[in-house]
Amino acid sequence: MSAQREMKEKNPWHTPVTIIFTVIGVIAIVALVTVAVLQNRPLPQKYKYGIVLDAGSSHTALYIYEWPAEKDNNTGRVEQTHSCKVKGPGISSYASVPRKAGESLSECMQEARQRVPEKRHSETPLYLGATAGMRLLNLENSLASDKVFQAVEEALQKFPFSFQGARILSGQEEGAFGWVTVNYLDDRLKQSLETRGALDLGGASTQISFVSDDFDGSESPDNGVAFRLYGNDYNLYTHSFLCYGKDQALRMTLAKQTQSGPVSISDPCFNPGYIETKNYSIVYDSPCVSNMKPQGAPATFTHTGKGNFSQCQEVVKRNFNFKQCKYSQCSFNGVFQPRLQGPFGAFSAYYFVMNFLNLADTSIPLEAVTEKLSRYCATPWNQIKQQHPGVKLKYLAEYCFSGTYIITLLTEGYNFTSQNYPNIKFIKKIKGSDAGWTLGYMLNLTNMIPAEAPDSPPLPHAGYVSIVTVIAILLFVLFILSLRPLWPRCSKQPQII
Ligand SMILES: O=P(O)(O)OP(=O)(O)OP(=O)(O)OC[C@H]1O[C@@H](n2cnc3c(O)ncnc32)[C@H](O)[C@@H]1O
Ligand SMILES: [Ca+2]
Structure with a gap:
């Protein structure tokens, strides 16, 4: 028994001081890790919201965006959480x-009121931006366009959001902000990657925006927009x-075919067997064609289809003027365009049309695209229907024209070739937006893209927790090892009988 006691006395693990040190050590390490983890735990997310109404020529759409509220200077990622298509035509039609x-x-707007949490309503900015439909109405009748804006503003002010005004975007803004959207969603700006050009085909206007090494804005300053982002x-x-x-x-293509005032147009851009009696106003009721209106045109005309892609392309081409160019190079109508560069994203009608025609995949060679389009155009209207x-008849009737127009605009207008055509991606959404x-x-209006790259924490939360835990365990092991001289000898003890 005395030998046993002696051994106990020799074993340092059994001394009260060591036991107290060990317990304090363990408690300190557990406390350190707990505090570190809790202190740096991401707080439950709170969001801020923003609403934008896109008052386009053909329709209006509402978008709700949200982003984390506690990020400094609103630098958190912005995402689209909801969209709503306004019933009826664009505001310029009223x-x-x-x-x-x-x-x-x-x-x-009622939907938006329900989607945005009530306590955020008053701080949620609401913007309305109008594009080419209102641009045209403003050119044609500025009083009428003012009245439309007045009515729209009165209606929007009735909602509990922070209304920031309704205005017409310039074509330059429309193009530049489309480019910002695509590159922001692709994360190309923050990561300083090569940017993606933006191609937007609306109902009344179309935009092309891209960065080219050839372009510094000096040759045609009106086409330049300088940004400093991240x-x-x-x-x-x-x-x-x-x-x-x-x-x-x-309208321009139809007007080109009706200039001599025929009562019947045999149109290569519509499917064979298509026949409709139409009012001339659907052609000429727009400043884009009003100067082409023939004297004494009849009230109506018969529009028949003959479905011929190459003839359609010839008529479409007549809308583009390739003759004069006072710059080193032009797209069309004497407009400067630098060398095409980089990947492109084509959205809006580019996507609707090419997706319907099963041509959204640009790995299909351009020659095969035109072949497929020729076949589609030549398909009888009854068969198409x-x-x-389920497809809206107006869209269905126009797909032959729309597809031909898109290919002509891209290749003849912007000079895409079979080599760089695969650089175009037809897109509708990027990461849900x-x-x-x-x-x-x-x-831009909420200053959510900083000019300078923001300082980011050196480590993400998970990395921080892992490192603190590993260091704590190491310290603990070191502490145990430091007590090694006091460890009991491992030599075999004599058996005590
Ligand atoms: O930019 P602006 O010129 O003001 O016009 P918008 O904003 O109203 O134009 P959209 O991009 O919404 O639509 C472009 C065109 O595509 C048409 N469109 C919309 N959905 C379509 C679909 O599913 N198939 C074919 N065409 C479609 C629409 O009627 C327009 O003529
Ligand atoms: Ca548009």
Whole structure:
């Protein structure tokens, strides 16, 4: 028994001081890790919101964006959480009944009221930006466009959001903000990656925006937009072609075929067997074509289809003027365009049309695209209707024209070739947010893209926790090892009987 006691006395683990040190050591390490983890735990997310109404020529759409509230200077990632398509046509179509332009927005605005948490309503900015439809109305009748804006503003002020005004975007803004949206969503700006050009095809105008090493803004300053984003400088080339959206381009193409005032048009851009009696106003009721209106044109005309892609392309080409160019190089209509560079994202009608025609995959060679389009255009109208019973007839009838217009605009207008055509990606959404100018517009107005790259914490939360834990365990092991001289000898003890 005395030997046992002696051994106990020799074993330092059994001395009260060591036991107290060990317990304190363990408690200190557990406390250190707990405090470190809790102190740096991400707080439960609270969000801020922003609403943008895109008052386009063909329709209005509402987008709700959200971003984490506690990030400094609103630098957290912005995402689209909801969109609402306003029923009816674009606000410019209500020129004769402006009150209705305001009323048309109320259903989507009610939705927004429900989607944004009530306690955030008063601080949520609400913007309305109008594009080519209102640009054209303003050119045609500025009083009417003022009245539409007045009605729209009155309607929007009735909602509990922080209304920031309704205005017409310039074509340059529309192009540049579309480019910002695409590159922001792609994370190309923050990571200083090569940017993606933006191609937007609306109903009344079309935009092309890209960064080219050839372009510093000096040759054609009107086409230049300089940005400093996340510490990088961008000299963006952008141009908006008013009247070259797909609806106005169709009017111009029809007008080209009716100039001698025929009562019947046999149109290569519509499927064979298509026949409709149409009012001439659907062609000439726009400043894009009003100067082409023939004297004494009849009230109506018969529009028949003959479905011929190459003839359609010939008529479409007549909308582009390739003759004069006072710059080193031009796209069309004497507009400067630098050398095409980098990948491109094509959205809005580019996507709707190419997706419908199963041509959104640009790995399909350009020659095969035109072949497929030729076949589509030559398909009888009855067959087309049977094959696509759920599709709006107006869109369905126009897909041959729209596809031909898109290919002609890209290749003849902007000079894409079979080599760089695969650089184009037809897109609708990027990471859940619609491609379009609205997000870029809001990011700009809320200063959400800093000019300089923000300082980021050296480590993400998970990395921080792991490192603190590993260091704590190491310290503990070192502490145990430091007591080694006091460890009991491992030599075999004599058996005590
Ligand atoms: O930019 P602006 O010129 O003001 O016009 P918008 O904003 O109203 O134009 P959109 O991009 O919304 O639409 C472009 C065109 O595509 C048409 N469109 C929309 N959905 C479509 C679909 O599913 N198939 C074919 N065309 C479609 C629409 O009617 C327009 O003519
Ligand atoms: Ca648009």
